[in-house]
Amino acid sequence: xxxxxxxxxxxxxxxxxxxxxxxxxxxxxxxxxxxxxxxxxxxxxxxxxxxxxxxxxxxxxxxxxxxxxxxxxxxxxxxxxxxxxxxxxxxxxxxxxxxxxxxxxxxxxxxxxxxxxxxxxxxxxxxxxxxxxxxxxxxxxxxxxxxxxxxxxxxxxxxxxxxxxxxxxxxxxxxxxxxxxxxxxxxxxxxxxxxxxxxxxxxxxxxxxxxxxxxxxxxxxxxxxxxxxxxxxxxxxxxxxxxxxxxxxxxxxxxxxxxxxxxxxxxxxxxxxxxxxxxxxxxxxxxxxxxxxxxxxxxxxxxxxxxxxxxx
Amino acid sequence: xxxxxxxxxxxxxxxxxxxxxxxxxxxxxxxxxxxxxxxxxxxxxxxxxxxxxxxxxxxxxxxxxxxxxxxxxxxxxxxxxxxxxxxxxxxxxxxxxxxxxxxxxxxxxxxxxxxxxxxxxxxxxxxxxxxxxxxxxxxxxxxxxxxxxxxxxxxxxxxxxx
Numbered sequence: 001x002x003x004x005x006x007x008x009x010x011x012x013x014x015x016x017x018x019x020x021x022x023x024x025x026x027x028x029x030x031x032x033x034x035x036x037x038x039x040x041x042x043x044x045x046x047x048x049x050x051x052x053x054x055x056x057x058x059x060x061x062x063x064x065x066x067x068x069x070x071x072x073x074x075x076x077x078x079x080x081x082x083x084x085x086x087x088x089x090x091x092x093x094x095x096x097x098x099x100x101x102x103x104x105x106x107x108x109x110x111x112x113x114x115x116x117x118x119x120x121x122x123x124x125x126x127x128x129x130x131x132x133x134x135x136x137x138x139x140x141x142x143x144x145x146x147x148x149x150x151x152x153x154x155x156x157x158x159x160x161x162x163x164x165x166x167x168x169x170x171x172x173x174x175x176x177x178x179x180x181x182x183x184x185x186x187x188x189x190x191x192x193x194x195x196x197x198x199x200x201x202x203x204x205x206x207x208x209x210x211x212x213x214x215x216x217x218x219x220x221x222x223x224x225x226x227x228x229x230x231x232x233x234x235x236x237x238x239x240x241x242x243x244x245x246x247x248x249x250x251x252x253x254x255x256x257x258x259x260x261x262x263x264x265x266x267x268x269x270x271x272x273x274x275x276x277x278x279x280x281x282x283x284x285x286x287x288x289x290x291x292x293x294x295x296x297x298x299x300x301x302x303x304x305x306x307x308x309x310x311x312x
Numbered sequence: 313x314x315x316x317x318x319x320x321x322x323x324x325x326x327x328x329x330x331x332x333x334x335x336x337x338x339x340x341x342x343x344x345x346x347x348x349x350x351x352x353x354x355x356x357x358x359x360x361x362x363x364x365x366x367x368x369x370x371x372x373x374x375x376x377x378x379x380x381x382x383x384x385x386x387x388x389x390x391x392x393x394x395x396x397x398x399x400x401x402x403x404x405x406x407x408x409x410x411x412x413x414x415x416x417x418x419x420x421x422x423x424x425x426x427x428x429x430x431x432x433x434x435x436x437x438x439x440x441x442x443x444x445x446x447x448x449x450x451x452x453x454x455x456x457x458x459x460x461x462x463x464x465x466x467x468x469x470x471x472x473x474x
């Protein structure tokens with residue numbers, strides 16, 4: 001009993017000491033900071049591969065690199081968790097099994113027992129890829145903490161970067177790494193989300209043709225009344241557009257909100273100690289929660305569109 | 313006054329109208345979904361995980377017209393470029409009005425679908441998969457008008473400079 005009480009008291013003392021140190025640190029840094037907001041919402045850097053058709057043959061470097069990184073993490077993680085399946089399961093295996101079981105039951109409820117298993121891998125892949133993409137900017141990375149303190153709430157930031165970046169002395173500091181190496185969410189780029197949306201569109205329609213046959217597929221565009229044909233066609237295009245734009249808008253909007261709010265507060269609040277909890281709360285809500293919900297909604301909608309085309 | 317100043321005035325007005333009007337519909341819709349979720353849990357506390365899941369999914373989708381409005385408002389405020397003519401100023405305000413008013417209807421409609429889906433899951437928890445699927449289809453189609461508004465607003469901002 002006494003040990004626990006002593007331990008609690010010691011941790012409280014440490015906490016208070018840490019707060020005092022933080023405040024003292026802040027006092028030396030407090031002052032008017034110039035913030036520059038003109039680069040919020042800037043389009044990502046591109047490489048242009050062909051000067052005759054720049055719109056078709058160009059690439060956003062940061063998006064592609066971040067996507068490859070996430071793909072590598074997913075493939076590597078899946079391989080290593082699968083190699084060490086054990087009974088009783090370890091922590092990572094428990095989480096993986098929870099996710100797979102959850103989506104298995106959802107797929108079987110939506111598509112039926114035999115077809116559901118066939119589409120399980122696809123839906124899981126979409127969900128996990130979009131989830132990690134949305135969460136990428138919340139992960140702290142080294143160069144974002146120390147390399148970018150002149151524009152603290154910059155895009156491509158982790159919690160530490162967004163939170164602690166403005167505690168460093170103001171002034172111009174050369175970034176350690178080039179800008180395209182900073183980890184931004186790939187889903188902040190319309191190319192990623194539109195590509196995923198078009199992929200889900202093709203999956204749904206090709207599945208519809210495969211399971212219903214060509215004649216019924218085309219006949220369904222004219223149901224329930226023959227003059228509904230243009231409305232059905234426009235409805236399909238609208239579904240895909242809203243599917244992609246919802247994800248894009250949520251993730252890009254979240255990033256911009258965090259950047260704008262933090263920079264405005266830095267401009268007007270001379271000391272930045274009050275920004276610490278605010279930055280954490282903003283990041284947790286807009287980064288983690290919205291990322292999870294939007295990834296889940298994206299995967300569920302992909303599954304539902306496929307189910308609609310198969311079953312109708 | 314010079315047209316650069318007019319563009320700034322127009323972008324402030326456009327962004328304000330866009331986000332101000334666009335927030336109305338989604339707020340009402342999401343509130344309705346929340347209230348039906350609470351009522352559903354009151355009726356059937358044992359089904360509360362399923363009701364909560366349906367409620368969250370429905371709310372997330374009912375929030376998306378407001379996200380479209382936020383996107384257009386942020387693009388109006390922060391993206392530079394384009395010629396500075398009087399026509400562009402009007403295009404900016406027009407884009408703001410278009411997305412602002414266009415996001416009102418689908419927000420309320422999708423929230424209504426989400427609310428009724430929570431109610432349905434509370435009355436019949438075993439059919440929750442089918443109910444959620446029908447809710448998603450209904451919401452996806454009723455979002456079409458928001459997508460039309462978004463497309464026209466983006467066209468006015470980026471393509472039709474005059």
